[in-house]
Amino acid sequence: MNYNLIPDNVSEHTNVYDVLKERGFIEQTTDEEGIRDLLGREKIKFYIGFDPTADCLHVGHFMQVIIMMYMQKYGHTPVVLIGGGTTMIGDPSGRTDMRKIMTQETIRENGRKFKQLFDRFLDFDEEWKYLPSGSVLGKGSENRKPEPGKAICVNNADWLLDFNYLEFIRDIGSKFNVNSMLRAECFKQRMAKEGGLTFLEFNYMLLQAYDFYCLARDIDCKIEFGGNDQWSNIICGADLARKLLGRDSYYGMTFALLTNSEGKKMGKTQSGALWLSPKKTPPFEFYQYWRNVDDADVDKCLRMLTFLPMDEVKRLAALEGSEINRAKEILAYEVTKLVHGEEEAIKAQEAARTAFGGGAAGLADLPEIEIRAEELNSQDKNGNELGGLGVAAFLKALGLAGSNRDAMDVIRQGGLKLDGNKVTDPKTLIGPESFTDGKMLVEKGKKKKVLAKLV
Helix, strand or coil: CCCCCCCHHHCCCCCHHHHHHHCCCEEEECCHHHHHHHHHHCCCEEEEEECCCCCCCEHHHHHHHHHHHHHHHCCCEEEEEECCCHHHCCCCCCCCCCCCCCCHHHHHHHHHHHHHHHCCCCCECCCCCEECCCCCCCCCEECCCCCCCCEEEEECHHHHCCCCHHHHHHHCHHHCCHHHHHCCHHHHHHHCCCCCCCHHHHCHHHHHHHHHHHHHHHHCEEEEEEEHHHHHHHHHHHHHHHHHHCCCCCEEEEECCCECCCCCECCEECCEECECCCCCCCHHHHHHHHHCCCHHHHHHHHHHHCCCCHHHHHHHHCCCHHHHHHHHHHHHHHHHHHHHCHHHHHHHHHHHHHHCCCCCCCHHHCCEEEECHHHHCCECCCCCECCCEEHHHHHHHCCCCCCHHHHHHHHHCCCEEECCEECCCCCCEECHHHCECCEEEEEECCCEEEEEEEC
16 A cells, blocks of 8 residues: 655645645644644644444545544654444434444444555554553553554543443543533534433543543543534543643644535435445545536635645636536546545546546446346336336436435436436336346436446
């Protein structure tokens, strides 16, 4: 794996704080001057926590991965914290309901898959190990100092799963003021919803703060990073470390969430999240997502999701009219190359150019959606077989329409093509014989193309 993905000319700055600010990442800091001075003065350990609530990272996580890559590029030590303990509770931040309770076995397996993905982007010291103390205020240790410039990985299950709860509440819970906690945005939002906030989730802030304290105490970790929705949790962690360790040099910093020009989170597709695994989001579909972003979002995506030098980012973001499509193509290629490698990025780009240029070659690289032959059966109100599935129901079955009404709108507006032929009759039936060699090119509008595969 080539870890030198960030070119030396990515920025004229030598302090990584200035690089992150230039790219538009930084949102809030506990002490901007102190953090900038620290990052320019010494090489430090910092951490970002990831709760393995799924078996794969998605593009929302990727912002944090990119920040760790910048920090490693400039000589700092990323500490990747897998939340094997905190996932047992679930973070209420940004949630309108309680997270699903997961088994320890599922959490461990998800955490293992997270680490495999991190290995693609960060250079780890695999021989380094964290050695927990087994008690709340007992100091943990490490088997040795990590190799300079290499990342390390910890799992908070090591210090959270086996401690004594009464000891924790006495020694750690006594440092928190409930009135201050209830003013946190993540708690206020939940308490305003029907069902409110459970005491289980109320503990999450204490546990995340305890993570910071453990890492500060045991391996001299000095900063916690996170998305802007983690601000309340992060400042509590920095405060706890200061109180218990008697030092002021602990900081927190949050980064912008990946949102579009309307303030909505990016990375959501019709079929769900935009995943970093090719098994869950094929490279072509991943490429097309970035190729089709709104014009207003090109600048932000180029700054945050590529390692192009800022001069090039500004040049591309300034393009107007049809020329902005060239910037989108470069954006899609660069992000896909970063996540899936250069070979897959080239294949996705060529497939997109071919498919959307009207050619037949390259269709093998389109995302495939399987549909069973028995799903193509339908009956009239008298129970008689119709010999196929209505085209609107066919779109729903492929996940290309959320309802019959949505599908009918697409058809009536002339936005549906099957194997290059426009379909305008909503009574059209799709049967097994409608497929050529078991496949059918389905085009919804100008931007969505998939290959339906009969199984």
